[in-house]
Amino acid sequence: MKALLFWILAIIITLAAVIYQRKTGPTYDKQTEVAIGNTTYKFKLVRSHGGESDCKVELNIPDKEVEGKIYYKRFPTNEGWAVVQMDREGDNLKGFLPHQPPAGKLEYKVELVKHGEAFMLNNGIPVVIRFKGAVPGAVLVPHVLFIFIAMLLGNLSGIMAIFRHKKFRLYARFTLLFLAIGGMFLGPWVQWHAFGEAWAGVPFAWDLTDNKTLVSFIFWIIAVLTNHKKERPAYVVVASIVMLIIYAIPHSMYGSQLDPETGEIIQGWVRLIR
Numbered sequence: 001m002k003a004l005l006f007w008i009l010a011i012i013i014t015l016a017a018v019i020y021q022r023k024t025g026p027t028y029d030k031q032t033e034v035a036i037g038n039t040t041y042k043f044k045l046v047r048s049h050g051g052e053s054d055c056k057v058e059l060n061i062p063d064k065e066v067e068g069k070i071y072y073k074r075f076p077t078n079e080g081w082a083v084v085q086m087d088r089e090g091d092n093l094k095g096f097l098p099h100q101p102p103a104g105k106l107e108y109k110v111e112l113v114k115h116g117e118a119f120m121l122n123n124g125i126p127v128v129i130r131f132k133g134a135v136p137g138a139v140l141v142p143h144v145l146f147i148f149i150a151m152l153l154g155n156l157s158g159i160m161a162i163f164r165h166k167k168f169r170l171y172a173r174f175t176l177l178f179l180a181i182g183g184m185f186l187g188p189w190v191q192w193h194a195f196g197e198a199w200a201g202v203p204f205a206w207d208l209t210d211n212k213t214l215v216s217f218i219f220w221i222i223a224v225l226t227n228h229k230k231e232r233p234a235y236v237v238v239a240s241i242v243m244l245i246i247y248a249i250p251h252s253m254y255g256s257q258l259d260p261e262t263g264e265i266i267q268g269w270v271r272l273i274r
Contacts, residue, residue, distance in 0.1 A: 006165065010156035017151060017247045024250040027130060032122040036066060036114055045110070045127045050194070051134040054096040057110065062091040065114050070095045072108035074260045075128050086110075100131040102195045104258040130257070132194040143190050146182025150175055151247060154220070158240020161233035169227045172236045176220040183213040212246045219243070 022028050029044035041061060049055035057070055068086035073079045086095035097106055107126035112119045153175040160168035188198040191210070200207030202214070216239075223239035226232045258264070 002163070002165065006156060006159045006163070009159055010152055013155045013244070014148070014152045017244065018148070020248065021250065026128070026250060030122065030127050034112065034119050034121055036063065036112065036119055039063065043121060045122065047127060047129050048132065049097075049129060050132045052099060054099050055129065055131070056094055056096055057086075057108075058092050058094040059086075059110070060092050061112070063114070064088070066093070067113045068093040068095065069111045069113070070097065070108055071111065072097055072106050074100075075105040075107040077260050097129065101258055102131060102133045104131045104260070105129065133196065135190050135193040139186060139189050139193060143182055143186035146178050146186060150178035150182055151243065153178060154240050154243045158237050161236040161240070164231075164233060168233060168236055169231065172220070172224055172227060172239070176224050179213075179217055179220055184217055187213055208249065212249060216243045216246050
């Protein structure tokens with residue numbers, strides 16, 4: 001019964017962390033809404049695009065009298081805004097942002113117009129979108145799955161260590177294994193497909209996602225090694241807490257970014273609030 005309760009608590013913590021990531025990560029779609037007349041429309045503005053095609057921005061607006069424009073420029077630059085007229089296809093308005101090299105970014109804002117009155121989405125605050133290469137599903141799906149399982153097992157082993165459950169060391173070893181595969185092997189593979197570089201963490205650069213994975217991996221190595229011959233649950237608890245704190249940092253906040261002037265991939269802080 002205790003083991004079941006530990007599993008349930010670990011699942012709840014893990015799902016809460018995943019939801020938080022999706023709400024705060026700067027590469028997930030930006031949710032916004034706007035009221036036009038008596039109708040309130042809710043939209044998701046894309047903030048990440050993979051592949052070699054232009055990025056489609058599509059809004060569901062059945063009102064045929066509503067038109068739209070997209071203003072965009074390279075980020076971060078002081079260039080003037082380029083304008084794209086959105087076309088109507090049935091109930092949808094759509095426009096395209098021009099393709100950028102991997103790690104290249106654009107900032108854009110959408111203006112809707114009805115009877116000469118303008119309505120800016122997201123209160124006129126530009127949304128930043130990052131472009132990347134296409135990541136094969138055969139690489140991306142296992143990466144996400146193994147990272148999720150590592151997080152779940154890390155929470156479980158930490159909870160078990162607090163209550164001195166006899167299997168906390170076993171699940172700590174499984175945590176290290178899944179983190180090694182998902183984070184240290186598949187993670188660089190994903191990074192290479194997306195941005196052409198396998199590792200952007202220390203000592204080569206300061207990509208926050210890579211460095212977060214590395215820190216967590218080191219703490220779990222210490223936790224497993226110190227519990228090899230003798231039970232030392234405190235180390236597992238610390239590793240579990242560190243992993244949870246690391247996952248609380250929004251994904252890709254300080255990720256790969258193309259310097260618009262030099263064409264080199266650097267790291268750039270993605271501001272969540274402008």
